[in-house]
Amino acid sequence: LADLTGHSSEFDNASAIRCRQNDESTFDTEFNADWLNLGIVNGGVVLAVVGRALRERLSQPSGHQDPFAISAHYLAATVPGPAEVRTEVIRRGRSLSTAQAGVWQVNSTGVLTERVRVLGTYGDLDSLGEEFNTTAACPDLIAPQDCISTEGASPEMLSVSGIHRRIDLRLDPTTLGRLGGDGASSSGVSQGWLRLRDGRKPDPLMLLLASDVLPPVTFNLGMQGAPATVHLSVYVRAKPASGWLRLRLRTSNVVGHYVEEDAEIWDSAGRLVLQARHLIQVSTWVGTPPIDGSSAKESGK
């Protein structure tokens, strides 16, 4: 797969799927160790793979190629290596179609186990016309060059979070909590700019990746422990314009070690292109926290 610059896109290669011969419902993929976050495959990468499989099932013949509403229930950490995506078309409608997918991997004891179960309702964003009415406010961010690039994280962190060599993520220092130094706040917000390093332009599939790459607000709040996404629902509201995306996570309600997050993604034209909601569970780190240099291990919730 090649982008407009003639190079193949790392993101498209990392989320590529192959439909099985004689089985249109099953897809094979290979999760790449270059896209890890804290030692496991980033949830946005997993969602992009699933989003691609759902699109394959639903886009023909109806043109329902865009994820209007995706719900993902994460069951266990996805690890590098082969995986299969099993899909089921639930309903093909006039304006919307719905399908289900599950991502399966052989675990360390040789048993095929499900990592995430997803429902997706797809439609055609181009059919919605030009009219929209947004009262949400675009994140107020300082310029990308004044933000903190995650590529500058410690070698120990990057060794378990290779995704930060693939995405160009610039974090607002004022929302990084104690990691952001003086001037940082505990506002329950995490925000920054995102683009892909190889120039691959944003589209609805890339937005699925982008929906789960910001540091969770738990860091901003100074909550100790390993954050894991329990649930994520994503609405893609418009096709994004080229250029930098602005990403924001906000929480308004933390109960025990469960944190709700609202996510918004805005494109370079100032349009709200994605709305998502996450439920995050904060668990005790398995082993030494990776911020001290050790790798997170595969663990259930």
Next chain:
Amino acid sequence: LADLTGHSSEFDNASAIRCRQNDESTFDTEFNADWLNLGIVNGGVVLAVVGRALRERLSQPSGHQDPFAISAHYLAATVPGPAEVRTEVIRRGRSLSTAQAGVWQVNSTGVLTERVRVLGTYGDLDSLGEEFNTTAACPDLIAPQDCISTEGASPEMLSVSGIHRRIDLRLDPTTLGRLGGDGASSSGVSQGWLRLRDGRKPDPLMLLLASDVLPPVTFNLGMQGAPATVHLSVYVRAKPASGWLRLRLRTSNVVGHYVEEDAEIWDSAGRLVLQARHLIQVSTWVGTPPIDGSSAKESGK
């Protein structure tokens, strides 16, 4: 089923399920014509039935009895009459368990069709301890006696929306759009008070009902057409205290005829007990709009 006053609860009766003998995964129910909204079974009633079935599957042996995260993708209108709920346990974990459910009915041409597909991740709210941190603001509502009771709607409306004889819903007149008369705003908000008429106290299952009973914000915005829920995700964050619930829907982004809604439910102690997100599709009315007295017909999306 009887509540503390010694009466059986209409809500518990209307959402009762029976597990099939020799098939622990399938439940039978009967949707009651007393709980219709605009001629079809209210989506919150359907969700309460599903929530009950998921609880039956997940609460033993782990005590995962509370809906931490539910995702519902609505496929077609649910109508009064018998239905079956087919469930599948996906994963039983230490702190959370996940299952799937589908609601099936025989349609008007005799074919068994699926009305809604649901994923649910359940846990134990009591295990979370007393600590919480909420920055969201409780809705600022005038007293219930100064709001508009939906029981006072026109006889034509009540004939297709019998749910308003079962729930005690008091709508804030300032958010009713043109229906609210002078002083109404088009703020993208719909809010009010809720309790059950028979005194049945709120609990997580009743919150599932409550998550989908307010008029959609489309009325507030003056959008013409029939609103249908495409997707709904619900997080129950705490067990509600007895008494009135405060409900609020807000939208910040309308694209074409698709409307995102954020829902919050607050209990009488001022605690945020539920957070939900809806995607609503506004379609052309089938037949005469029910607000003029005719009934909505079963229709796909």
